[in-house]
Amino acid sequence: MMVNIMWDVIIIGGGPAGAFCAYLLARNGCSVVLLEKGEKFRYKSCAGGVTPRALSLLPKVPEEIIEDRPRYLRVFADDVFFEFKLRGEGILVYRSKFDQWLRDLAESEGAVVKYNTTAKDIVFANNFVEVKHTQGSEEGKILVGAFGYSGHLFKKLGIEPPPYSLAVQREFKLPEEDIEEVKGAFETYFGAEFCTFGYAWIFPKSKSRGVSVGIVDKEAKSGLLLKLDYAIKNHPILSKKLRNATLKYVSKVHVSASVIPYGITKKIYGDRFILVGDAAGIADPISWEGMGPAIISSKVATDVILKAIEENKFDANFLKSYYKKLYNILLRDDTIPALRASKRVCIDAEFYSNFNKAMLLCAKEDKKFREIFIWTFSRERPFKYIDEYVRKKTFCILKHIGIRNALRMISQAFLSKLRKSQE
């Protein structure tokens, strides 16, 4: 008779959140099984920007995975352009290789990774949790939900899914001489004609002569690929840079659409479970960085799970320290202030576009203001500091926005303050 192993930890999802958590837990002596519905080297829709903050938590990333080392951030907002010199060591990767590296690391520490294995059901018993999947089932002391955005699994856990933004991306190849134009920089493009509340990007993968070109928009519910293609064809700068681009297949994919959950999932822990990464809805709602928060949450979850195993306590009351720690490390000063700021500026397409243009004009004039853009992309400082500085410069921003838009911004700020005082 086959007897199921009682794992210390079952992890659903082998993205950065799940793979890094599996690595840390296995390294600390836990028995871990990681269930991943994709195959090895599966494609993940992502621009592949890993911030210095995220990198500082990871083991050294092998050179062969690093596609580029961006030293500059180029921001285009209509007719305004500025190039920022970045500090710190960010990298650009293809997620197919990067995530595989993380999953292999987990395996090398003793975690068992099961590919082509889709979790279908989660059943909580008195002394364990059972995950039923396409190849059988697993039993464990605790479950880590690292499944990104899965409506089905949120439902199984009885949790309301977090809000999300749509994002689409195309993978291209550029001739050698054209790659030079985009190499070593994050490029972001703002413009009301192709994006309401978000931006388009070119993130180079110079080593393979690739570029990931995408768009994220908090407002869009459909038609985003058409908007991306519009920008690729008609944007005066983007279209020029991609004039000789040809399709590139990355792990069999050259176009993809996905979602980025944000806004913090209402319940990120419960009896015998913890949610990490996108499943916890903790991506940054301004830069849309999700890997950094995923990695941070996995580190915090690991510390709490090790303690839970040591004390044999897996109830929600014990696991609430996960939320408390994550709140202190990430949510309080970073995610929550960024969510508030995002709400303030996402008034309408015209306002958002003017706001970004005004921010860029302020940066051109004021050296200190440039730090705001640098911090947003390096995460050298939590968003709280970015927001504080932006507020100090309100007059400068308003001056560039113009009187009509400025009045709208003030009334919006007043209303949100009023709403907050009534909460």
Ligand SMILES: Cc1cc2nc3c(=O)[nH]c(=O)nc-3n(C[C@H](O)[C@H](O)[C@H](O)COP(=O)(O)OP(=O)(O)OC[C@H]3O[C@@H](n4cnc5c(N)ncnc54)[C@H](O)[C@@H]3O)c2cc1C
């Ligand atoms: C177009 C786009 C561009 C982006 N660019 C960036 C960027 O440049 N930098 C950045 O930091 N972030 C970026 N993000 C966000 C980033 O991709 C996510 O925040 C990040 O992947 C979150 O990691 P995760 O491990 O939580 O989830 P995921 O990476 O989504 O991993 C979840 C895993 O779970 C698996 N899974 C799902 N359901 C099941 C199931 N039922 N059973 C088994 N396995 C399952 C999936 O196959 C997947 O491998 C981007 C997102 C998009 C859509």
